[in-house]
Amino acid sequence: MHVPDGFLDAPTSIATAVVAAGGVAAAIRGTRRDLDERTTPMAGLVAVFIFAAQMINFPVGAGTSGHLLGGALAAVLAGPWLATLALTVVLILQAFLFADGGITALGTNVLLMGLVGVWTGWLVFRAASHLLPRRLTSVAPAAAIGALVSVPVAAAAFAGLFAIGGQADIPVVAVLTAMVSWHLLIGIGEALITALVVGSVVAVRPDLVYGARPLLGARPLEIRQGVTP
Amino acid sequence: MSTRRFAVLAIAVSLLIAGALSWYASSSPDGLEHVAETTGFHQSAETHAAETGPLAGYATRGVSDERLSGGVAGVLGVAATGLVMGGLVVVLRRRDRSGATGPQA
Numbered sequence: 001m002h003v004p005d006g007f008l009d010a011p012t013s014i015a016t017a018v019v020a021a022g023g024v025a026a027a028i029r030g031t032r033r034d035l036d037e038r039t040t041p042m043a044g045l046v047a048v049f050i051f052a053a054q055m056i057n058f059p060v061g062a063g064t065s066g067h068l069l070g071g072a073l074a075a076v077l078a079g080p081w082l083a084t085l086a087l088t089v090v091l092i093l094q095a096f097l098f099a100d101g102g103i104t105a106l107g108t109n110v111l112l113m114g115l116v117g118v119w120t121g122w123l124v125f126r127a128a129s130h131l132l133p134r135r136l137t138s139v140a141p142a143a144a145i146g147a148l149v150s151v152p153v154a155a156a157a158f159a160g161l162f163a164i165g166g167q168a169d170i171p172v173v174a175v176l177t178a179m180v181s182w183h184l185l186i187g188i189g190e191a192l193i194t195a196l197v198v199g200s201v202v203a204v205r206p207d208l209v210y211g212a213r214p215l216l217g218a219r220p221l222e223i224r225q226g227v228t229p
Numbered sequence: 230m231s232t233r234r235f236a237v238l239a240i241a242v243s244l245l246i247a248g249a250l251s252w253y254a255s256s257s258p259d260g261l262e263h264v265a266e267t268t269g270f271h272q273s274a275e276t277h278a279a280e281t282g283p284l285a286g287y288a289t290r291g292v293s294d295e296r297l298s299g300g301v302a303g304v305l306g307v308a309a310t311g312l313v314m315g316g317l318v319v320v321l322r323r324r325d326r327s328g329a330t331g332p333q334a
Contacts, residue, residue: 006273035321047310047311065255097306099277099282102277155260179260
């Protein structure tokens with residue numbers, strides 16, 4: 001979903017850059033609470049994995065492909081503030097080193113993937129976690145639901161920006177419908193990859209998973225009950 | 230699994246994906262490109278300012294073998310991402326600790 005230069009007009013691109021900069025500044029403040037001996041390595045690993053995974057476009061039919069956006073994945077593994085920073089770092093490197101995603105569109109891409117994607121994924125993950133049974137095996141499915149929803153929501157956000165500052169005279173409803181329907185399909189791939197990765201990390205090191213912390217807080221009590229005669 | 234071992238494994242998986250498996254990625258237009266083409270706003274895209282860069286388009290300039298060219302670009306991207314994000318969190322954590330009480334590893 002990397003927006004190239006030219007899709008949106010200059011005022012819209014500048015406005016999204018301002019919003020993105022504000023979001024990144026908030027994320028830098030927000031990480032003050034989150035950075036510890038677990039999230040610090042996880043944040044770097046999440047950024048690296050998302051860069052790698054975004055190189056793999058998977059087919060979603062009719063000559064169209066999609067790749068992981070990684071917002072929900074990063075938020076569940078490292079927390080939403082570090083996720084926003086990780087996605088921002090990935091998008092900056094992609095734009096400047098790999099010519100993927102426009103440079104004037106960098107703010108737009110950070111807004112869509114680093115803020116809308118991450119925070120939609122995180123909030124839906126939290127909501128799904130409340131509905132699912134309170135156990136570790138619920139973390140991956142809840143993350144998958146967050147991932148599934150985050151992609152079409154980010155796509156709808158692009159359509160919203162296109163409505164404001166699109167550089168071509170195309171009916172907005174057509175853009176919105178096409179963006180959301182294709183990205184719902186891509187969202188299924190996003191959900192599968194997110195479930196696989198989060199499930200794998202939960203299986204080996206659940207304590208490293210930011211989104212699993214509320215569950216682990218209650219666990220020592222259960223262990224003590226089992227061990228004490 | 231120790232944190233160190235977990236990190237080594239995660240980096241190895243990322244290098245494998247970016248360096249080797251990325252060759253098998255679909256080359257079809259992505260969702261946004263497809264929508265731009267079908268609804269008709271793809272022509273408003275402009276040439277990328279970094280189009281002539283040494284790694285533009287996930288290809289390494291000067292490496293003629295396409296598979297190797299993409300793999301090298303992927304590995305370099307993984308390294309760059311790790312260095313920048315890793316450096317950023319280390320700096321931010323140092324900020325958090327300055328003024329905090331007690332030594333930390």
